[in-house]
Amino acid sequence: MNCEELLRQLAAYREGALPEGICAEIERHIGDCSPCAEVDQDLRDLARLCRESKLPGLPVETRRRIEALLGRRHEPPSSD
Ligand SMILES: [Zn+2]
Numbered sequence: 001m002n003c004e005e006l007l008r009q010l011a012a013y014r015e016g017a018l019p020e021g022i023c024a025e026i027e028r029h030i031g032d033c034s035p036c037a038e039v040d041q042d043l044r045d046l047a048r049l050c051r052e053s054k055l056p057g058l059p060v061e062t063r064r065r066i067e068a069l070l071g072r073r074h075e076p077p078s079s080d
Helices: 003-014 020-032 034-052 060-069
Strands: none
Touching: 003 020, 003 034, 020 034, 034 060
């Protein structure tokens, strides 16, 4: 798996949506490739921030883009 393939599948990987064999390839790649490991770390940080709603005042459109990037379906915010 090259970097481009990895980045394309990273969001799905984080969602747990990929078969075990692909996950193993991704984990191996991230272990060897520091740029991809950084992207993976950023994605995890973003996902955590979204989950914890620690993005105060973030425009809905921006949040939607982040969620799209993370491969999540947009759920209408309950409070804003
Ligand atoms: Zn890579």
